Amino acid sequence: MTAAAVRGDVSTTRSRRRIRFSSGSAGLALPALLFLAIFAIYPLVTFAIGSVWVRGAFTWVNYTQLFTSTYFGGVLLRTILTALTVMAVCVAIGYPLAYFLNRVPGRAKVILIALVVLPYLTSVLVRVFAWSALLGLRGPINTVLVALGIFDQPQQLGHSFAGALIGLVHVLTPIAVLTMWATMSRIERGHEVTAGALGASPVRVFATIFLPLSMPGVIAAALLVYVLAIGAYVIPVALGATNGLLFAQVVADQATVTLNWGLAGSMTVAMLIVSLLPLLLVRLVQAIAGRRRNPYPLRNRLATRSVYPAFELVPTPVWTWLFRVVAVLVLAFLVIPEIVVIIFSFGPFNSLSIPPDYWSVEGYQRFFADDRWTEPMGRSFAFAAADGVIALVLGGLAAYGLARSSGRVFAIGLAILAFPLALPEVVPALSFYVFANTFHLAGTSVAVIIGQAVTAIGLAAVISSTVIRNIPVNLEYASQMSGASKTKTLLRIVAPLALPGLIVAGLYAFLNAFDNLVLPLFVSGVNSTVPVKMFFSMQDQLNSVIAVVATLLIGLLLAATAIAVLLMSRATARIDVADVAKG
Amino acid sequence: MNATEEKSAAATAVTPTAGSRTDSVVLENVSKHYGSVYALDAVSLTVGDGEFVTLLGPSGSGKTTCLQIMAGIAKPDDGAIRIAGRDVRRVPMHKRNIGMVFQNYALFPNMTVAQNVLYPLRMRGWSKTDSLDAMREALRLVRLADFEGRKPDQLSGGQQQRVALARAIVFKPSVLLLDEPLSALDRLLREEMQLELRRVHELTGMATVCVTHDRTEALTMSDRVVLLNKGRIVQEGSPRDMYDRSGSLFAAQFLGEVNRLRMTLGGAPGAKTLTDERGRVIPDVLLATPVRDGEVDVAIRVENVHLLPLEGSALAAPGSWEGTVESAVFLGDGDRYVVDCGGTALVARSPRGSGTSGLGPGDRVQVRFARDDVMVFEKEDAA
Numbered sequence: 009m010t011a012a013a014v015r016g017d018v019s020t021t022r023s024r025r026r027i028r029f030s031s032g033s034a035g036l037a038l039p040a041l042l043f044l045a046i047f048a049i050y051p052l053v054t055f056a057i058g059s060v061w062v063r064g065a066f067t068w069v070n071y072t073q074l075f076t077s078t079y080f081g082g083v084l085l086r087t088i089l090t091a092l093t094v095m096a097v098c099v100a101i102g103y104p105l106a107y108f109l110n111r112v113p114g115r116a117k118v119i120l121i122a123l124v125v126l127p128y129l130t131s132v133l134v135r136v137f138a139w140s141a142l143l144g145l146r147g148p149i150n151t152v153l154v155a156l157g158i159f160d161q162p163q164q165l166g167h168s169f170a171g172a173l174i175g176l177v178h179v180l181t182p183i184a185v186l187t188m189w190a191t192m193s194r195i196e197r198g199h200e201v202t203a204g205a206l207g208a209s210p211v212r213v214f215a216t217i218f219l220p221l222s223m224p225g226v227i228a229a230a231l232l233v234y235v236l237a238i239g240a241y242v243i244p245v246a247l248g249a250t251n252g253l254l255f256a257q258v259v260a261d262q263a264t265v266t267l268n269w270g271l272a273g274s275m276t277v278a279m280l281i282v283s284l285l286p287l288l289l290v291r292l293v294q295a296i297a298g299r300r301r302n303p304y305p306l307r308n309r310l311a312t313r314s315v316y317p318a319f320e321l322v323p324t325p326v327w328t329w330l331f332r333v334v335a336v337l338v339l340a341f342l343v344i345p346e347i348v349v350i351i352f353s354f355g356p357f358n359s360l361s362i363p364p365d366y367w368s369v370e371g372y373q374r375f376f377a378d379d380r381w382t383e384p385m386g387r388s389f390a391f392a393a394a395d396g397v398i399a400l401v402l403g404g405l406a407a408y409g410l411a412r413s414s415g416r417v418f419a420i421g422l423a424i425l426a427f428p429l430a431l432p433e434v435v436p437a438l439s440f441y442v443f444a445n446t447f448h449l450a451g452t453s454v455a456v457i458i459g460q461a462v463t464a465i466g467l468a469a470v471i472s473s474t475v476i477r478n479i480p481v482n483l484e485y486a487s488q489m490s491g492a493s494k495t496k497t498l499l500r501i502v503a504p505l506a507l508p509g510l511i512v513a514g515l516y517a518f519l520n521a522f523d524n525l526v527l528p529l530f531v532s533g534v535n536s537t538v539p540v541k542m543f544f545s546m547q548d549q550l551n552s553v554i555a556v557v558a559t560l561l562i563g564l565l566l567a568a569t570a571i572a573v574l575l576m577s578r579a580t581a582r583i584d585v586a587d588v589a590k591g
Numbered sequence: 592m593n594a595t596e597e598k599s600a601a602a603t604a605v606t607p608t609a610g611s612r613t614d615s616v617v618l619e620n621v622s623k624h625y626g627s628v629y630a631l632d633a634v635s636l637t638v639g640d641g642e643f644v645t646l647l648g649p650s651g652s653g654k655t656t657c658l659q660i661m662a663g664i665a666k667p668d669d670g671a672i673r674i675a676g677r678d679v680r681r682v683p684m685h686k687r688n689i690g691m692v693f694q695n696y697a698l699f700p701n702m703t704v705a706q707n708v709l710y711p712l713r714m715r716g717w718s719k720t721d722s723l724d725a726m727r728e729a730l731r732l733v734r735l736a737d738f739e740g741r742k743p744d745q746l747s748g749g750q751q752q753r754v755a756l757a758r759a760i761v762f763k764p765s766v767l768l769l770d771e772p773l774s775a776l777d778r779l780l781r782e783e784m785q786l787e788l789r790r791v792h793e794l795t796g797m798a799t800v801c802v803t804h805d806r807t808e809a810l811t812m813s814d815r816v817v818l819l820n821k822g823r824i825v826q827e828g829s830p831r832d833m834y835d836r837s838g839s840l841f842a843a844q845f846l847g848e849v850n851r852l853r854m855t856l857g858g859a860p861g862a863k864t865l866t867d868e869r870g871r872v873i874p875d876v877l878l879a880t881p882v883r884d885g886e887v888d889v890a891i892r893v894e895n896v897h898l899l900p901l902e903g904s905a906l907a908a909p910g911s912w913e914g915t916v917e918s919a920v921f922l923g924d925g926d927r928y929v930v931d932c933g934g935t936a937l938v939a940r941s942p943r944g945s946g947t948s949g950l951g952p953g954d955r956v957q958v959r960f961a962r963d964d965v966m967v968f969e970k971e972d973a974a
Binding site: 480482483485486487488489490491492493494496497501504505 | 662663664683684685686687688689690691693694695697698699700701710711714715755758759762
């Protein structure tokens with residue numbers, strides 16, 4: 009007692025120069041927000057302003073040029089139609105898979121989700137490469153089609169509109185599936201059991217209960233896919249036809265080849281508006297419906313009155329099996345390209361076929377002997393490591409500060425941090441490209457690191473925030489009441505509990521930066537990274553060295569994921585996959 | 592002992608304000624509002640040294656805010672707060688010297704039981720041998736001496752609760768705060784832990800403030816119950832007083848099950864009589880506090896409604912009411928009846944062996960109230 013009393017007094021005298029976190033913990037998000045403000049928001053805003061502010065005077069010239077040109081209008085229209093098509097296909101084939109994921113029990117569920125998440129996290133380039141090879145003139149698909157007698161001779165599948173569509177659907181379906189699954193996993197099973205107990209057939213339960221409740225997820229998935237498809241750049245360049253250009257390609261051309269930044273700016277603004285239109289439309293419908301006190305207009309009308317009688321014409325087992333078959337086919341569609349890439353890497357250098365003409369490690373030998381590959385590889389690792397650290401420090405601090413603030417501050421803060429992730433991919437890249445050129449940073453390592461960090465921070469913040477929200481705030485109070493200061497509490501209680509999750513956040517921020525293609529494509533100059541080198545090599549020739557690089561990228565992803573799974577299996581504060589997918 | 596005296600002497604020297612020098616916690620006119628809603632409206636409260644005080648109230652009554660203000664989790668908008676004589680308005684929670692047991696225990700999941708209990712001592716820089724002794728003693732006190740090496744997830748809910756208690760008292764805090772400490776336990780365990788908390792309190796003599804919405808908890812454990820409603824203290828007193836002489840209809844209803852009747856009070860002083868609209872009377876009522884004549888609220892606890900079977904066509908004795916049993920439910924240690932007294936339904940609870948056990952629906956009974964079991968309150972418009 010005496011000891012305690014005396015020591016209590018001693019610590020009181022030291023209290024003056026304590027850092028104050030207290031209720032203003034949202035302030036911890038400031039560094040990340042500041043970083044984003046400088047390197048994402050400012051470039052974007054100046055880029056947009058540059059489109060109406062030419063040589064010190066306000067002008068609409070860039071917009072009149074854009075809207076009077078039948079060429080640009082035609083490309084924009086084609087882009088919108090393509091995005092809508094991709095959106096419809098992704099949601100249609102993604103829904104059964106998401107439903108399936110939701111229903112499969114236990115361990116099988118974990119494996120199936122992994123099979124969706126892996127393609128989702130696999131570098132877009134790896135998938136583009138797989139499809140280029142699969143769809144090539146002498147590729148496996150053409151071989152099969154010709155052998156089956158469907159075509160007399162191999163078809164130009166690769167560089168075609170169909171190729172771009174297949175690529176886009178393949179890249180965006182996992183996102184659609186995970187978004188819908190996140191919503192479905194939160195639908196209480198009890199609703200359906202109740203409806204069943206009240207006498208509804210399984211098909212009717214699905215149509216009247218499950219489908220309407222999963223609609224928010226479907227809408228979210230559709231909006232996300234649409235936005236990403238509008239801004240897609242890599243896939244149409246690598247898989248599409250030259251006569252079927254999409255808008256992002258034209259914008260990038262204006263910015264990086266023609267160097268007409270004003271026009272590129274106006275096109276970017278147009279693209280942003282077009283990509284946000286459906287979201288505004290949905291909000292508008294919801295607002296109108298809200299005023300009529302019917303928060304779910306589509307749900308009630310569509311599902312309960314017109315859809316289910318049609319559903320019921322088909323017997324339940326047929327539905328069940330239809331869902332399962334579609335789910336398995338979609339899963340195969342997602343996973344097979346990854347396997348194909350690995351097989352290619354062990355084939356002969358100049359001929360990619362399945363099965364390979366003969367097995368060899370020629371590709372691996374050539375890769376490691378060629379410093380035109382090993383140098384970018386080294387750079388990629390260095391840049392991504394720097395980005396991982398930046399993202400973890402800034403994103404982690406922000407996540408802690410926001411997670412310990414009110415619900416509204418948390419939501420707004422996280423939305424701001426994550427917004428570069430939800431923009432069409434060329435938008436942040438192009439605005440940063442213009443920014444880097446203005447400040448004479450273009451072509452430097454620093455520019456690449458900073459540019460890649462913009463998206464990596466958002467990702468790290470989203471993942472860390474679900475980790476920290478799993479640490480009850482009462483643990484911190486308990487620690488403080490035990491006599492630990494706020495700082496000591498962070499170090500001794502919060503940090504150890506959050507560490508595994510934070511490492512995972514850093515790891516995925518690293519991967520995100522490592523796989524970034526569009527930004528270094530515009531900004532890196534001589535400091536090219538692996539994705540850039542791969543992108544240019546693929547346009548040159550498809551060979552097994554590229555397959556080797558792709559295989560190494562898949563290996564890196566698998567290793568990172570294995571570490572993540574291992575860390576999470578022991579962690580107290582877990583990462584909620586559904587949370588992350590939604591974020 | 593010396594240390595205690597020195598400390599309180601120092602405290603009085605620093606803050607020469609009202610309240611006895613032995614008071615552990617003093618709140619003076621403390622207010623706290625969220626937006627336009629007052630969570631606490633000028634609440635004053637004193638917890639004496641070694642006293643076990645329970646803050647009881649429905650959700651939204653302000654009881655939790657009150658605790659949070661003592662702990663330093665919430666800051667009061669207005670008013671003074673002293674712990675062990677020291678003004679703590681600007682003292683952060685890690686320097687307030689309070690122990691707290693949280694609703695879900697908040698044990699550190701990455702530490703063993705021993706490490707959890709040692710944590711506050713390490714933070715206070717106790718020597719290793721002192722710490723180990725204190726830790727062992729605290730665990731012995733909560734009867735978990737053999738669990739030192741376990742992790743929290745290897746413990747049952749009741750055991751986790753005991754560890755949380757040990758961690759909160761091991762450093763001999765000025766006051767122990769309990770935030771709905773038993774709400775996560777099942778009923779049997781809850782009853783056991785009520786007695787356990789009371790036992791530990793008697794052994795340590797530590798001033799304790801407990802927050803709960805469970806009246807049984809409040810009545811079983813406390814020296815004093817403070818009943819809150821809508822951010823204000825409604826009544827405070829010993830559990831027995833609060834139960835038998837509730838100061839308001841709200842207090843009467845919150846502390847136990849009552850029959851509520853609208854009646855008219857009249858008669859000469861010292862011989863007050865209650866009359867209902869059918870002319871039935873409860874004569875010679877004993878009023879705890881003066882109540883104006885006229886329409887009043889009457890509350891009678893269900894265990895104070897006494898039933899007597901009426902044989903054949905016998906009439907009820909004068910001063911008693913007559914009724915018919917509407918339903919009877921066996922409760923194990925007694926029976927619960929609903930009796931229809933000509934339009935007024937009365938609930939009665941009889942203990943086992945009180946002679947009512949044969950009663951069933953349709954039986955005629957005579958209903959009697961003891962004069963000091965009838966609680967009379969001025970009429971309230973909203974219940």
